[in-house]
Amino acid sequence: METVVGIEDNDDGKFEDSGLDRSSSALSSPKQISNPIVYKLVRVEGDGRLVPATDDEVMEVGDFLEYENSEMHVVADTGQSLECISIERSSSGKLRLECSEGSTEADLGKLNAKLQYIEQILQKVKEEEKQRISCGSPVHSHVNVDSQCSADKCLVMDGKVQSETPYQEIPSIASSLNYTHSNQSGSMDQCSRPSEGVIESGSSASAVHSNLKPDLSMSDGEICLDKLSIRELHELFKVTFGRETTVKDKQWLKRRIAMSLTNSCDVSATTFVIKDNKIVKKFVEESSGNMNVASLISSENMTEEEDINFKDLSAVNACGIDDNQVVSEIRLRNQNTEYGLDDVTNQTEQRAAKRIRRPTKRYIEELSENESREHNPRLPISYKTMELGHVSSTSHVRPARNTFSEVRTCGTRFDSLGGSDVEIPCVSWIRRSRPRKDMASLMKFHPAATSETAKLSNKLIEHSSDALGEIPDKVFKPRMPAKFHQPSSSEPEKEKQSPVIGTIEPRQELRPKRADPPGHTSDDNIVTVPTAKGGMRRKHHRAWTLVEVIKLVEGVSRCGAGRWSEIKRLSFASYSYRTSVDLKDKWRNLLKASFAMTPAPADEGINSRKHGTAPIPEKILLRVRELAEMNSQVPPNISSNKVAAGAGSVHEDRSGYL
DNA sequence: TTTAGGG
């Protein structure tokens, strides 16, 4: 499975606040297929959790990813050498960090490269800082930090420097950290093997520093995040993630930065030390006495955990489910490791970690829209998941597209099983109680949606619906229309009154090739009927299934004809597309049919099979008539003479339906 | 909001 890696960072959970954040990541090069690397697009939540990216997010960065891919330099694809890290500045002025993913050493190389890069930034910042101080506008914290960290590594980033480094650079770093060698998936430790590569990276790092300020040298090989001020942490954060943060929580910042540096998603919030180009977790609470873990945890251990986490992410993400369950599972993992390693030292952070991200409404709607359009209810999720995995594993170059279409399809919906009514907490666009106002726009793109195809769809839908029992969508029935607005000017005039037009249309244009499975529940089966006023009114058509009819008869027998609302509530609770009015209408039709049938049942039955619709069994019609007579609903014109014939067989049937 | 009835 190869996908894209990136880190999308979000403090406040909003996507809109940062176009920068959305761009992310590098793409594994096709040339490296022999040694594939698993990239996963994830979003780093404000509390540090990694949330599987939605396909929308993937798609939004898709262009960039492809662009990135095209520009990606494959330094070495031998898969064995580790001498391939390069930080280069492209013509556009972007810093780019690249390295080959050939071997395990390459992992360390990446880390080293990143550290070097950070050091470079640090140098710049330091210089600027000094200048600024000399100019009489000193920032006290920086001054302090300078003195404080003179012995250690102080990372001070300046916004100016940061501004020079476009966001694209950040994903490179991020992606260089978030990776897993799929060919070595069995082994946990891929991120940094301390034994190898350290020397080399150290040398290079020192080389970098030799030209620069002495107080920033990495001679002791340590970057102590603890000693950085919040401001410096902010700067480092900016360098690391490519954006600013307003978080004042030092622990949080450290944790985030360390996470980025170590490619770990469960970095303890205590102390981080980058030593000899290894990120080392250091626990300051040693003295507290309740620490049962080693005061120093080597990066090996960390990467191990981290890799586990990433495996989880990947596995979970294979289904592309943005499911709270999944998210919480991941979070649980993180928390477990966190708590296992670390004391709860920072309440705010812990709270943040505990907070469960819920998809925004817009997000839900996007998902649901796709879901309703593409989801075949009968398809088990497991199958889809496998399908997705398959697709992803076979297509390297266009993961965004694949994930986009497939990811959506799978997941987010756990349909009822075995016909039992299961209210699913997932969104669904099954919305039918009232006609959409934007149907006309939809029809514009489905001019071929004739009644024939609609009927065919209906049959299939009914089939699946019956097999499923009910389609549990009533929960989401009153949902608001989608928030996307298609600026299309081609909307029919009539639709102007409705501001929600074009909500589905964009999707269709985006995915025109995706054949609509006949398993749709709602939005097709619509026939436009010209009205006298010249307008077009949409007409939903959903053939009544035998099951529904039986339920209706049952309901009438229980509640009595006329109490449609109650029947709807009792027997059609999960048939959101059947309103009480529908029940009433259908009952009326049944009534008519039942009394029309009786005189010549056989003949009528044959003649009524016009559209391939199975005729309503005589038993049911008889039952209908019985109920009608009980309720004095017998049509006046037919009542007298037919009753006798019907009454005879009614008793027989009664057992069946009463 | 539900029901009944016309189209």
Place this chain on the structure above:
DNA sequence: CCCTAAA
């Protein structure tokens, strides 16, 4: 099925 009046 949709629409609407009436309750």
